[in-house]
Amino acid sequence: MQNFLNLCRAAIGEDYVLHEPEAQAPYLQDWRQRATGKCLAVVKPANTAQVALLVRLCAEHQVPIVPQGGNTGLVLGSIPDQSGTAIVMSLQRLNKIRxxxxxxxxxxxxxxxxLETIQNAADQADFLFPLSLASEGxxxxxxNLSTNAGGTAVLHYGNTRELCLGLEVVTADGDIWNGLRGLRKDNTGYDLRDLLIGAEGTLGIITGAVLKLYPKPKSQGTAFIALDNITQAVALLHLAKQQCHANLTGFELINQLSLELVHQHFPQYQKIFQYATRFYVLLELSTYDNEQVTKQLLEHLITTAFEQELVVDAVIANSIAQAKNCWALRESISAAQAKEGKNIKHDISLPISKIADFVQDTDTALRLAFPSSRMVTFGHLGDGNLHYNVSPPFGADQDGFLQHQTEINRIVHDKxxxxxxxxxxxxxxxxLKKHELLLYKSPVEIKLMRAIKHALDPHNIMNPGKIL
Structure with missing residues (x-):
């Protein structure tokens, strides 16, 4: 492998082929610090041509490649295994707005x-790039493209796939596919763009993208709403869609424990309500009207919700600072849970009509199997995405609780x-979930996925061991 590494150094420069353990360490551990891999080297190309050259070298020497962006993933998709035979290809130097x-x-x-750089560039051009995540910095x-990231604005703008018009990709052979076409309509054969988005680097390496921009809303309205149950939240979502239509851009569900953990670990954020309720909704409207029209639309929605007995209490943010405080409470849930200790996370989606029944049924099943377990339930109710996390009982042995992860996953995923x-x-x-995938995807789906993988990466060098 020394000859291979020398060729890599010649291709991109010795300073960008990292082989010392201290230099490699940040690229080998996942964001949640649950797993650490090993690699032959970390390589940091500067442009698409260098990515292609490195891939050709890897194909020739049969060296596996683990593509990596910000390494903020949550399913161990961007770190290598323990064999030490792969290279980690960090794309951090490919960081230009073209x-x-x-x-x-x-x-x-x-x-x-x-992501934050793209948001800022769009803003400076008087546009909005609406993808928004807690890790956007x-x-x-x-x-984001490799996992088809969602975030808080999917309800209105869609997932990352829907925000992307074209891609530039280096294939497993080291060829460069230039699909950077800014077209809303292009019906010329198989949709390679949509195939590669969400593939987690197993079919090719995304090196560039054409993304959609939107006009910036002229005003926004934010409300934090207290409810007794999720059934009310689902009914409120239906009402908000009826009354506000495309102006509804955010609808986040937060359970009582989620909010309590944030206030416990981040006391700098102002409390919204004096008394706790079982669930909350963080609702956002974005309009192209003035602030007064937006406020009236939001007030009318909440008044109607009170009349229909869908809400217990509600607060409308009267300033940018208050709106930011509301969103900080939502965005800090994961960090608060991390401070609280270890937990078992689930990133699931459901038909919105089934969410209330799912939560009630699964809460009951988990508490029967694991008494006093605590559910931290929050997420993007507007598009049916729940982060349904299970924490150990208060004061319990956390490592001992994590030994039941397989059993807990089975209950949650079966439900x-x-x-x-x-x-x-x-x-x-x-x-993290590739074995689970085999339990819930049909044999036909798995067969088709394997066929696609083999066709595009016959030597299995592109992020091997991930997904399949």
Whole structure:
């Protein structure tokens, strides 16, 4: 392998082929610090041509490649295994905004651009790029595309796949497919773009993308709403869609424990309500009208919700600071849970009509099997995506509780499947869920996926061991 590494150094420069353990360490451990892999080297190409050259070298020497963006993934999809035979290909140096086409409402970017960088570039051009995640300051758009990330604005704008018009991809042979077309309509054969988005780097390496831009809303309205149960939340969502139509851009569900953990570990955030209720909704409207019209629309919605006895209490943010406080409460749930200790996470999606029954049924099943277990339930109710996390009983042995992860996953995922849902909504499969995938995908689906993988990566060098 020394000859291979020397060729890599010649291709991209010695400084960008990392072989010392200290230099490699940040690229080998997952974000939640649950697993650490080993690699032959970490390589950091500067452009698409260098990515292609490295892939050709890997194909020639049969060296596996683990593509990596910001390494913020949650399913162990961006770190290597323990064999030490793979290279980690970090795309962090591919970080340029290539073009903003204002007439076409698109932005063309390198895959290593931080999501926040793209949001800011769009804003400076008086546009909105609506993908919004808690990790937007550290995740890259290549990673977002590889997992088809969702976030808080899917209800109105769609997943990352729906925000992307074109891709640039290096194939497993080291060829460069230039699909950077900013077209809304292109019905010329198989949709390679949609196939590669969500593939987690197993079919090719995304190096660039053309993304949709939107006009910036002129005003926004934010409300934090207290409810007794999820059935009320689902009914409120239906009402909000009826009254607000496309102006409804955010609808987040938060259970009582989620909010309590945030206030416990982040006391700097202002409490919204004096008394706790079982569930809350964080609702956002975005309009192209003035603030007064937006406020009236939001007030009318909440008044109607009170009249229909769908809500217990509600607070409308009267300033940008209050709105930011509301969103900080929502975005801090994962960090608060991490401070609380270890937990078992689930990223699931369900038909919205089934969510209330699923939560009640699964809560009951878990508490029967694991008494006093605590459910931290929150997520994007507007598009049916729940982060249904299970924490150990208060004061319990956390490591001992985690030994039951397989049993807990089985209860949650079986219930998800029973209610017509998916075991991965926006985080992907990686290695964490690949065995689970075999339980819930039909043999026909698995056969088709394997055929696609073999066709595009016959030597299995592209992120091997992930998904399948």
């Amino acid at each position: 073009e903003i086409d204002t007439a076409n409402s698109t932005i063309t970017v390198d895959a290593g651009c931080l 550290s995740c890259t758009i290549g990673g 998800t499947h029973q209610y017509g849902g998916s075991i991965s909504a926006e985080h992907g499969i990686g290695t």
